Amino acid sequence: MSGKTVSSRERQSGLGLAAALLLAEQGAEWSWVGRDRTRSDFMRRKIAKYAAGSVPILFLADLSSQVEIHRLAERLHGSFSRIDVLINNARESLIGK
Numbered sequence: 001m002s003g004k005t006v007s008s009r010e011r012q013s014g015l016g017l018a019a020a021l022l023l024a025e026q027g028a029e030w031s032w033v034g035r036d037r038t039r040s041d042f043m044r045r046k047i048a049k050y051a052a053g054s055v056p057i058l059f060l061a062d063l064s065s066q067v068e069i070h071r072l073a074e075r076l077h078g079s080f081s082r083i084d085v086l087i088n089n090a091r092e093s094l095i096g097k
Helices: 014-025 037-050 066-079
Strands: 005-009 029-034 057-060 085-087
Touching: 005 014, 014 029, 014 037, 014 085, 029 037, 029 066, 037 057, 057 066
Parallel strands: 005 029, 005 085, 029 057
Antiparallel strands: none
């Protein structure tokens, strides 16, 4: 994974976290997208402990906002020439709707 760029969202646990740690150990360059700075910093630091490559880069954005999504896309595009792997563990709760 050395030389590959990976981007992920803040809510990583279980299989998503295991994949993140494995890819970091294999030298992938990480960007981390989160809405909550505290939670995102915690996960970024956790991945950084395993990283064989550079320290993960944190981007803050509220992905429920189209304006924020466009800003995030511009920042990602300005920081990386490509994203090779996108880990998106988004889920929606339909209980009570």
